Amino acid sequence: MLNSLEQIFYGLSLAVLPQNLLYAFMGCVLGTLVGVLPGLGPITTIAVLLPLTFQASDPLGAIIMLASIYYGAMYGGSTTSILLRVPGEAASVITCIDGYEMAKQGRAGPALSIAAIGSFIAGTGSVIALSFVGPAFAKFAVSFGPPEYFALAIFGLVLSATIGGGSPARGFCMVLLGILFGLVGTDTVTGVERFAMGVPALADGIDLVPLLMGLFGLGEILYNLEQKGELSVLTSKIGRLLPNREEWKESAGAIGRGSVLGFLVGLIPGGGAIIGSLLSYSVEKKLSKTPEKFGRGAIAGVAGPESANNAAASSSFVPLLTLGLPGNAVTAVLFAGLLIQNVQPGPLMLVKNPDIFWGVIASMYVGNVMLLILNLPLVGLWVQLLRVPVWILGPAVLLVAIFGTYSLRSNWTDVSLLMIAGGAGYVLRKAALDAGPFAMAFILANIMDTSLRQALLMGDGNIAIIVSRPLSASIIGVTAVVVIYTVYSYFKAGRAKKYERPDNS
Amino acid sequence: MKLKRLILALTAACALFAQPANAQYPDKPITLIVPWAPGGSTDQTARVLAKAAENYLGQPIIVVNRPGASTTIGMAELAKAAPDGYTIGTLSSTGYLVKLQGRQLSFDPIEDFSYISYYGDNLIGIAVLTDSPYKTLKELVAFGKANPGKLKYGTAGVGTTQHLTIEALQRDSGAKFVHVPQQGSAASAPALLGGHVDFIMETSVWAPFIESKQMRLLAVSATKRSDVYPDVPTFGELGFKSLRSVQAIIAPKGLPEEIRVKLEIAFRKALSDKAFQATMQKLAMQVVDLPGADVKKLVESEYALAKELIESTKK
Numbered sequence: 001m002l003n004s005l006e007q008i009f010y011g012l013s014l015a016v017l018p019q020n021l022l023y024a025f026m027g028c029v030l031g032t033l034v035g036v037l038p039g040l041g042p043i044t045t046i047a048v049l050l051p052l053t054f055q056a057s058d059p060l061g062a063i064i065m066l067a068s069i070y071y072g073a074m075y076g077g078s079t080t081s082i083l084l085r086v087p088g089e090a091a092s093v094i095t096c097i098d099g100y101e102m103a104k105q106g107r108a109g110p111a112l113s114i115a116a117i118g119s120f121i122a123g124t125g126s127v128i129a130l131s132f133v134g135p136a137f138a139k140f141a142v143s144f145g146p147p148e149y150f151a152l153a154i155f156g157l158v159l160s161a162t163i164g165g166g167s168p169a170r171g172f173c174m175v176l177l178g179i180l181f182g183l184v185g186t187d188t189v190t191g192v193e194r195f196a197m198g199v200p201a202l203a204d205g206i207d208l209v210p211l212l213m214g215l216f217g218l219g220e221i222l223y224n225l226e227q228k229g230e231l232s233v234l235t236s237k238i239g240r241l242l243p244n245r246e247e248w249k250e251s252a253g254a255i256g257r258g259s260v261l262g263f264l265v266g267l268i269p270g271g272g273a274i275i276g277s278l279l280s281y282s283v284e285k286k287l288s289k290t291p292e293k294f295g296r297g298a299i300a301g302v303a304g305p306e307s308a309n310n311a312a313a314s315s316s317f318v319p320l321l322t323l324g325l326p327g328n329a330v331t332a333v334l335f336a337g338l339l340i341q342n343v344q345p346g347p348l349m350l351v352k353n354p355d356i357f358w359g360v361i362a363s364m365y366v367g368n369v370m371l372l373i374l375n376l377p378l379v380g381l382w383v384q385l386l387r388v389p390v391w392i393l394g395p396a397v398l399l400v401a402i403f404g405t406y407s408l409r410s411n412w413t414d415v416s417l418l419m420i421a422g423g424a425g426y427v428l429r430k431a432a433l434d435a436g437p438f439a440m441a442f443i444l445a446n447i448m449d450t451s452l453r454q455a456l457l458m459g460d461g462n463i464a465i466i467v468s469r470p471l472s473a474s475i476i477g478v479t480a481v482v483v484i485y486t487v488y489s490y491f492k493a494g495r496a497k498k499y500e501r502p503d504n505s
Numbered sequence: 506m507k508l509k510r511l512i513l514a515l516t517a518a519c520a521l522f523a524q525p526a527n528a529q530y531p532d533k534p535i536t537l538i539v540p541w542a543p544g545g546s547t548d549q550t551a552r553v554l555a556k557a558a559e560n561y562l563g564q565p566i567i568v569v570n571r572p573g574a575s576t577t578i579g580m581a582e583l584a585k586a587a588p589d590g591y592t593i594g595t596l597s598s599t600g601y602l603v604k605l606q607g608r609q610l611s612f613d614p615i616e617d618f619s620y621i622s623y624y625g626d627n628l629i630g631i632a633v634l635t636d637s638p639y640k641t642l643k644e645l646v647a648f649g650k651a652n653p654g655k656l657k658y659g660t661a662g663v664g665t666t667q668h669l670t671i672e673a674l675q676r677d678s679g680a681k682f683v684h685v686p687q688q689g690s691a692a693s694a695p696a697l698l699g700g701h702v703d704f705i706m707e708t709s710v711w712a713p714f715i716e717s718k719q720m721r722l723l724a725v726s727a728t729k730r731s732d733v734y735p736d737v738p739t740f741g742e743l744g745f746k747s748l749r750s751v752q753a754i755i756a757p758k759g760l761p762e763e764i765r766v767k768l769e770i771a772f773r774k775a776l777s778d779k780a781f782q783a784t785m786q787k788l789a790m791q792v793v794d795l796p797g798a799d800v801k802k803l804v805e806s807e808y809a810l811a812k813e814l815i816e817s818t819k820k
Contacts (some may be wrong), residue, residue, distance in 0.1 A: 047542065047543045047544065047570075048543075050543050050544055051543065051552065051568070141695070142695045142698040142699035143699055144695075144699065145696065145699050145700075145701035146685075146701060186575075188662065188663070188686050188687075188688055189663065189686055190663060191606040191662065191663035191664045191686075192606070192607065193608060198609050200573070200574045200577055200578050200581060200611075201573060201574065201578065203573070203574035203575065203577070203608070204573050204574055269692075269695055319695075323694075323695065323698070324694070324710075324713050325691065325694060325695050326691055332544070332691065333542075333543070333544050335544070335691075336543070336544020336545065336548075336549070337544065339544075339549070339787070339788075340544070340549065342787065344712070344713050345713070346713030346714065346716075346717065347713060347714065347716075347717035347719060348713060348716055348717050409571070409572060409573055409578075410569075410571065411573070411578070450688060454685050454686070454687075457657065457683055457684070457685045458657055458683075458685055458701060458702070460654065460683075
């Protein structure tokens, strides 16, 4: 313990050097900015900046900056989710559900504030946990093999059906649809293309960013443009900026649980921030005394997931730094950044580059404080966006989304996808179908499909491998309980009463 | 009408300027298409190599990343580019192996390109956990022969150089292993660490774990032993075939020979650059110098061998 403290102080002594503070600050500002701009995400930003770090004379500074872009984007991502129902980055999809509802009710201020505060608490908590027990958790990360990933994906799919305000039956249909679209692309096990229709850009599957941007953001803009005349887009009243006492009470537990869940999921390579926020949302809905409020502006539905995705962003540094295993696309780019600086992430990094290891971790404490100071005052500014009429805001967002999507891979197919997804999002919105379960299932489909096939290969074709390994068996067990409980409460409450459609106007 | 005239005038002007330009190639920056995402091994090595080649060409080389669809998006763009020496690209074995997966491509991955130079091979090797009972490739093969289908192995994916080399090993030795394809090289190391597969055939993702003594390297598929792992035998020494993990510089088909030669000289001279060699070493890659004409022959023979292997796995 004392040893850890010493090392953290050593790290802090490096992180507070003026040039490193400046790097962290630049990264935080940049991260917040790209998090806010729809379509532009941390992956593109870090990838674009990567070649610039080739010549950097100071490896620690360069890595501090790249890392702070990552967690900075997690803060920024919630802003447009709440205000416009445009997920700034993928992990904020869940925040759209209740955050946007809150904004419609004139509670955009509290939603934005709680997102920033929750992110701060989760981010800091996660870094503390990381500093003390991080390296020990590395073993947990590799214990996740194909059977465990499959079980986790199934668990996620079951939870997906129950997010949003609709009935589980409707949610279930959207989940199936999401799986279908998630299967587009090259099959991992045979190398054969599925549903790609000869389009090269589809060989890797439908890209997540244009899909989410279109389905949520553009769909919502189109829907709003239709409501001509009155600016019913969002209520023009803005209200308080900070949460009231009741909202605090509802959020506190959610932030705590979200932080722990996010931290654990972030440790698993391939788990990532998205699953963390999905889990947190479902847990909050299940634990809530007023589950019917979820999907209609429950603050816990913003506080939990936003905390979870920040905690996961921090803890994903454990597999990255101690095992050299990038858990998601962003950490994969960071991994390359480390290699370029001649730092080999992996089991020996603590021995060979303690300055980088502890410097980066300590800079995350500093970065989280910067982000809170940066983001809280901005809440007042962001809510003013709601005053902008939809016929100006809509096209502006569309433009940024096109730009952001194109910047991903400089590929026009992705832009066409954005448009198609936008049209689909509009139809779903009109039909009062939730895009949330669709998006979650889309993300989980690939994990489920690949891990099932890998697990079967490992188990010589016997499905028993999934229930014979303790970790995957426990996840399957929990899933079964959730299914039984959901079906039970669905019938007990009577479908008409409990699952009335929320008013969509 | 006005616009049309303007376009005509511009085209004429371009043609006029293009003529003498050919004589003193290059007189403007050159674009190098890397069909991989930024930060990967090809991106890192191609960038330093391009930087070194700039010195011999007198013009900057701008690296652009066109990732996706197993390099075929970037390769298609390169195939369509004008063969004027101002658009060149990198070739990895993935680019032609993907055709063997039955994928419809808008270009021929071998015939539609001119070959400028070679620059190296990825070091691919078989790794097991340190506490694994197999100390040599021979022991592993013997077990695979006695217990067909018992051992599972991971690679970056189906149809990759890594996978096909193990297919060749099985065909030539009679051993039988089960392939559990992973989603990319980075996923293979955790699969082995967690004990989800028995061995992996991978690019240097095992390197940090060899150093930390968590993994053991049984053999490498390279033309000669690696300087970093002088004790580890090559597949060839042990009597097994292996495929090359090609890294080359190419251009669209129809590149004028004098331009191709200029590029070849520049890129082959660049191989002796210190920064380039350091980057290759860091990624456990071997620098290999080959003339452009030999690169095409190498690619053709690799393609033929891969095709043969894939057909034998289908039986």
